[in-house]
Structures are given as structure tokens and as C-alpha cells.
Amino acid sequence: MAVDFLRILFTVLIVMDPIGIIPQFLSLTAGYDERSRKNIIRKAVCIAGIVLLVFLLAGKLLLDFFGIMPGTFYISGGILFFLIAFEMIYSRPGNRSIPAESREASDNSGGLVALFPLAIPLIAGPGLLTVIVMFITNGDNWFYSFCLLFPAVLISLIVAFVTLRCSTLLLRVLGSTGIFVMEKIMGLILSGFAVQFVYNGLAALGLIRP
Numbered sequence: 001m002a003v004d005f006l007r008i009l010f011t012v013l014i015v016m017d018p019i020g021i022i023p024q025f026l027s028l029t030a031g032y033d034e035r036s037r038k039n040i041i042r043k044a045v046c047i048a049g050i051v052l053l054v055f056l057l058a059g060k061l062l063l064d065f066f067g068i069m070p071g072t073f074y075i076s077g078g079i080l081f082f083l084i085a086f087e088m089i090y091s092r093p094g095n096r097s098i099p100a101e102s103r104e105a106s107d108n109s110g111g112l113v114a115l116f117p118l119a120i121p122l123i124a125g126p127g128l129l130t131v132i133v134m135f136i137t138n139g140d141n142w143f144y145s146f147c148l149l150f151p152a153v154l155i156s157l158i159v160a161f162v163t164l165r166c167s168t169l170l171l172r173v174l175g176s177t178g179i180f181v182m183e184k185i186m187g188l189i190l191s192g193f194a195v196q197f198v199y200n201g202l203a204a205l206g207l208i209r210p
Helices: 002-016 022-028 034-066 070-090 111-123 126-136 142-165 167-204
Strands: none
Touching: 002 126, 002 142, 002 167, 022 111, 022 142, 022 167, 034 111, 034 126, 034 142, 070 126, 070 167, 126 142, 142 167
């Protein structure tokens, strides 16, 4: 159980990529004061948590409703993760914008920024939603999968909250180059997960021997 939990936790953390969203967050909130930034982070994490919880509870029902076999979803998820990993590995530092202090905030409360793009899709993106649906449909015991996924998602959201709260400090310590290198490493790990998911999907469909 511990091994399964750690595998799920690392997968969720890598796909969520809380370190990688620091430059976007700082750019989006460059025109806000510190108090507004705290409110934006809190709202974004809460909204993302609600979205992820809905997929935790209803992910299996969605697949059953549309008649999608878990094996096929594993293959499609693996392809999606490989595309995400490819982008993480081959992205350039210039692709991530660093905040300009002169930027003005277009929303005083920060509610719009918290909802989009911070909560969706930066925190609760399509890749992470796919991870949840894949793991929640893995095996016949839905409750067991839920008991592993729920704390993994909760811990990941806490990590994202702490990372965003300390984003200025982390950017100062790691620098844009450090964040860039960490993203490459996580991309390499995610590419391995992607191939494994495709393999598991082919095995689940009986196309290859596990």
C-alpha cells in the first residue's frame, strides 16, 4: 500500500508541477499587493481542490457513462503525459515570463486570476485530471483507490500552496535557471511514467502479456 501511495503521490506532484508554475504565478500577480496575492493563492487552491474532488468522486462514473474502458484511458493518458513531458523537456527559459513590476492588476480582488488560469489549468490541469481518472479506475476496489488518491491530492495541494506562498523566495534562491533545470528533471521522470501507462493500458486490453 505504501509503495502504491508513493507512486501516486509522485505522479500527482510531477504532473501538477508546483515549481514550474512559479514564473506564471509571479507574472499574473505582478500588479497585486502581498495581501491580494495570499487571497489569490487561497482561492486558487480551494477551487482546484473542489475540481479535483469532483473527479475523484465521479471519475469512474464518467468512464462508465461514456463506455470508455480503463485500458484505453491509460493509453490516452500515457500519450498526454508524454506530450506534457516533451514540452517540459524541450521548453526554453524564455517561454516562461518573469514578472514586470509595472504591470497593473486587471482584477482588484484577484478572483478571476485565481479561477483562470491559476486554478484551472495551471494547478488542476487536464494532465492532473487524467491522472485522477486513471488511478481511480485502476482495479476493482474503488474505495481503495480513493483512499490512496485523496491524501496524495491533498498533500500535493498543500505543496502547491506552500510553493506559491514562497514563490518569490524560491525564485530568488533557485533562479530561473534552477527552476528550468528542475522542470527538465521532472519531465524526464514523467516521460518514464507515460511509457509505463501506455504499457499498462495495452496489458489491460490484452494486447500484450504483462
